[in-house]
Amino acid sequence: MRANIRVRGLIDRAVTWLCVLATALAVVPLFSVLYYVAARGLGGVNLAFFTELPAPVGEVGGGAANAIVGSLQLVGLACLIGIPPGILAGVYLAEYGNSALGKLVRFSADVMAGVPSITVGLFVYAIVVLQTGHFSAYAGGLSLAIIMLPTVTRTTEELLRLVPEALREAALGLGVSKWRTTISILLRTALPGVATGVMLAIARVFGETAPLLFTSFSNRYWAESLNEPTASLPVQIFTYAVSPYEDWHRQAWAAALLLVVFVLLLNVSARLLVRPRV
Amino acid sequence: MQTSQAQSVEFRTTVPEAGPGGTGLESGVRDLGGNKLRTRQLRAFFGKAEVLRGIDLEFPEKKVTAIIGPSGCGKSTFIRCLNRMHEVVPGATCLGEALLDGKDIFRMDPVRLRREVGMVFQKPNPFPTMSIRDNVLAGLRLNGISVPDPDALVEKSLRQVAMWDEVKDSLGRSGMSLSGGQQQRLCIARTIAMQPKVILMDEPCSALDPIATARVEELIHELRDSYTIVIVTHNMQQAARVAHFTAFFYMGELVERGETKEIFTRPSQQRTEDYITGRFG
Numbered sequence: 001m002r003a004n005i006r007v008r009g010l011i012d013r014a015v016t017w018l019c020v021l022a023t024a025l026a027v028v029p030l031f032s033v034l035y036y037v038a039a040r041g042l043g044g045v046n047l048a049f050f051t052e053l054p055a056p057v058g059e060v061g062g063g064a065a066n067a068i069v070g071s072l073q074l075v076g077l078a079c080l081i082g083i084p085p086g087i088l089a090g091v092y093l094a095e096y097g098n099s100a101l102g103k104l105v106r107f108s109a110d111v112m113a114g115v116p117s118i119t120v121g122l123f124v125y126a127i128v129v130l131q132t133g134h135f136s137a138y139a140g141g142l143s144l145a146i147i148m149l150p151t152v153t154r155t156t157e158e159l160l161r162l163v164p165e166a167l168r169e170a171a172l173g174l175g176v177s178k179w180r181t182t183i184s185i186l187l188r189t190a191l192p193g194v195a196t197g198v199m200l201a202i203a204r205v206f207g208e209t210a211p212l213l214f215t216s217f218s219n220r221y222w223a224e225s226l227n228e229p230t231a232s233l234p235v236q237i238f239t240y241a242v243s244p245y246e247d248w249h250r251q252a253w254a255a256a257l258l259l260v261v262f263v264l265l266l267n268v269s270a271r272l273l274v275r276p277r278v
Numbered sequence: 279m280q281t282s283q284a285q286s287v288e289f290r291t292t293v294p295e296a297g298p299g300g301t302g303l304e305s306g307v308r309d310l311g312g313n314k315l316r317t318r319q320l321r322a323f324f325g326k327a328e329v330l331r332g333i334d335l336e337f338p339e340k341k342v343t344a345i346i347g348p349s350g351c352g353k354s355t356f357i358r359c360l361n362r363m364h365e366v367v368p369g370a371t372c373l374g375e376a377l378l379d380g381k382d383i384f385r386m387d388p389v390r391l392r393r394e395v396g397m398v399f400q401k402p403n404p405f406p407t408m409s410i411r412d413n414v415l416a417g418l419r420l421n422g423i424s425v426p427d428p429d430a431l432v433e434k435s436l437r438q439v440a441m442w443d444e445v446k447d448s449l450g451r452s453g454m455s456l457s458g459g460q461q462q463r464l465c466i467a468r469t470i471a472m473q474p475k476v477i478l479m480d481e482p483c484s485a486l487d488p489i490a491t492a493r494v495e496e497l498i499h500e501l502r503d504s505y506t507i508v509i510v511t512h513n514m515q516q517a518a519r520v521a522h523f524t525a526f527f528y529m530g531e532l533v534e535r536g537e538t539k540e541i542f543t544r545p546s547q548q549r550t551e552d553y554i555t556g557r558f559g
Contacts, residue, residue: 098368166403170465172366174417174472175393184420188407 034260041257044250054220060247064255066222067236070137071206073223074216074232077141078205082148083198089149090156090194091182097157106157113150120146121211129215137223137230140216144205151204155197159190196270203266207259209234233259314339314506315360315395315476320374322355322364329355331530332374337476337523342498342507344521344538346514348553351527353510354400357478360508361395362388378475393421396474400481402461404453404468411449413464417472435471439463439497459490466497470505477501479509483516495520514554518542526550 048063055062089105096102124143129135163186171181187194217229218239233255240252315337322330330352337343345353358364359372362383376383383391404413414432418425425431432449436442441463445456453464462482469477479498483491498507498520511517517524518538525535526547534547545551552558 164403166399166401167405169363169366169397169399170403170405171416171420173361173363173392173397173399174420174468175389175391176417176420177389180420185405189405191407 037253037257037260040250040253041255044252044254045257049251049254053222054251055247058245062251064231064233064236064251064258066219067231067233067255068258070216070219070223070231071233073137073226073230074140074144074212075202075206077137077226078144078148079198079202080145081142082145082201083152086149086152086198086201087156087187087194089153091160091187093153093157094160094186095182106154109150109153112146113154116210117143117147117208118210121213121215124211125214132227134227135215135217135229137216137226137228140212140230140232141226143211143215144208147205147208147211148201151201152198155201156190156194159193159197160186162193163189192273196274199266199270199273203263203270206262206266207234209238213238312338314379315508316377317360318375318377320356320359320372320376322352322359323371323373324367325369329530330359333527333532335525335532335535337506337508339506340503341522342502342509342520343523343525343535344517345508345510345525345527346512346517346553347527347533348558349512352530353527354480356527357397357480357508357510360476360478361392361397363392363397393417393472394474395476395478396469396472398462398466398469398477398479398482401485402458402465404456404461404464406452406454408453409450410445410453410456410464413453414467414471416468431471435467438470438500439467440493440500441467457490459486459493462486462490462494463497466494466501470501474505476506476508479507481510481512484512491516514542526553528553 048061049065050063050068051065052061052063053066054064089109093102093106093109097106121143124139124146128139128142132139167185167189168181171185172178176185212232212235216232216235218235219229219231223230237252237255237259240248240255243249313336317333317335319332319334320330321328321332333356335343335356345356347353355364360376360383362372364370364372365388372384378386378391378394383395405416408416411428411432412419414435415425415428418431433442433446436445441460444460445451448455453461456464462485466477466482483494486494495516498509501507502520502522509517509520521538523535524538524541526533526541526545526549528549533549534541534545536546541550542554545554
């Protein structure tokens, strides 16, 4: 009896330590990536990195100003194209999702969420780049929007479903029409959560590289318009990292650090948004 | 209420059109005998299950009518038919006739109807994203009805629910910051700000403590001079305290309806007597 209890105690402690070890193992890659990127990247961060165009090949110096602006443009375009239909589709699923069409839309969204991003890039390459005959920010923004769409749709749906039925009844009971109830009460109540979902979707596409390689491509200069090849941080990192130049490697790390900081900021603000307000 | 002109675009995508309509009786204004609202052979269904089996009931103007009965007797479903909230539930339907001022509500636009027949729900449900003030104005604002003097309307509505002095300095606070009883009175203020003809109350005190309940009951006493009120309650003492008339429902049928005093002292039906004396239910 007594020995039995001792064995139990040992097993208990062993399993607890196993869990601690597993947690540590899971966290190690995250922190080592953060540390490594910070350690290698900080050296490349200076004023020129934010303000200057890339230097001509072979010269030391220059910056990634065009890639930073390009990334913001691409993600901005993706938001404009992707968020409105995403939210509306989410509303549709929450309100009419039990119809045959609703089930089809939900299923497609789930499938789309799992489609590799390079496939999306290929698709946009075929329908936009080949048709227009050149790379452009529009094509890049569209491919990012397609990647965002299912996430935004499903998050909106899930969050709308979380709004208590009592609020819908309250509004309908006051003689508010259904569309007004959906927009002004349900969507409004779910807004912090929906905003969080949207920001996480933005954070995800911010670092997407594959679909940009053959949609927005890259550019060593400022793009004159959104209809031209446009530089972006992820593609810049890719190009610089595989180059033979030491200075480019340094800049690739800096760009990677900037990307991580952007994504971190988006994630943190998303969390702040859902914190209950007093 | 002269509000329809100021209306924004009316979308009728809401609830299915006129519903199953009347029983073939001609609809139109008829002799009311002082009744604001009356139902004729009102039946309600969830899918195929019939939960109300032909209710004939009348609601005199500016009187309180209580509906009592055991759980599942259809009393909540009944008042939810009266503002057509019943049909909002998927698969739920109504048959029969309900006349508001002689007009069949099943031939009216349900959205318009609900502005005239307001509802207070079992659990207080103020809009969490709105301030106290905006909650009071919510019905009008969301309907695109312009309010000439919103401050006056907020004050008047909150005074009617005896809340003005409690909240006049914190109108900007969230409606959720109030106590449960205050939230429920806020919901009543929100309903009467629409100046409905009829107020339906679905067990308005069942989520409240005795003190908050007493205040809501006082409020019903105040409101009954100006509104026709229908209140569903589990609490027979409450019915006895607030209602002029009481109707007893059992298994989807109306057993009897009469003056409250009669029902509680000399019910004509054995089943009523059994219920109010606590022999079942």
